[in-house]
Amino acid sequence: MLDWTDRHCRYFLRLLSRHTLLYTEMVTTGALIHGDQRGDRERFLRFDPAEHPIALQLGGSDPQDMAQCARMGADRGYDEININVGCPSDRVQNGRFGACLMAEPRLVADCVAAMKDAVAVPVTVKTRIGIDDRDSYGELLDFAGAVTEAGCDALIVHARKAWLAGLSPKENRDIPPLCYDVVEQLKRDLPHQTIAINGGIKTLDETQGFLETLDGVMIGREAYHNPWILAEADRVIFGDARRAPTRNEVLDAFLLYVERELAKGTPLSAMSRHILGLFQGQPGARAWRRHLSTQAHLAGAGIEVLTAKLPPEPRP
């Protein structure tokens, strides 16, 4: 998620769950290919080995550029390369990538094929169920069929359409209705394709329900705002018998990371902003959150900001 799942956020989320697959923010092929003049290719691709398993999400539509960037990602150690066919922002449409590519199934299929030739790791596609008035089930099935035939290893389907004209990206995440049944139908029609569902999913109970018919569940906003949901996922979803860490254990482990990063010059607020939801729902969470929000960006702020006003350890 753009501006959210940067490397600090992912490092933090990985402390909660060993097994969930984490995704980068969308990175455009332009940023990666022309990035080294500006020195930011490394910034976009950088991740900590602790973040595995991790998928790199690319935005682009030129098959050769997509293949080149997939190779950069695979060489860097990413476990999966994903194509964004879901983002509806104007900037993305002008660049001819994101959700508008749902109208060009052949082009996306060519990207998938070129990327599959270039890398050994899985190549996956994140998509919507439709765009504008191209929202019939037949069009979705054509799109999904074309990329499947090209070798796409999994589809992650945000179960709502996007209105490319008229709605902002934020509105496009809330206003078009969720149609989970469309994704379930897609799985019935493409039984050999790995299909994960996304959109509005907030609990592990719902997740388990979807896993009866689908192959995966992607959780976006809830995992960011209430990251604790991931701590239980290892046991409940992945069958890992080990005890989930406590919130304070997660924070302690993150403090070590924060200290290392502060020493390299990373501002505290670049890291602390991602952990505001750690104590969500616990007594004292609001005061802690407020303290972080007001203090972490001040000059010279250090790790003591994260531990002052800590909520009391909840009873098991």
Ligand SMILES: Cc1cc2nc3c(=O)[nH]c(=O)nc-3n(C[C@H](O)[C@H](O)[C@H](O)COP(=O)(O)O)c2cc1C
């Ligand atoms: C701040 C923000 C940034 C996002 N950036 C991306 C992105 O870079 N790539 C992408 O595929 N989806 C992006 N999304 C969409 C989410 O991945 C997800 O599809 C959407 O929020 C619906 O799922 P949810 O209800 O579980 O959040 C973003 C969502 C948010 C809130």
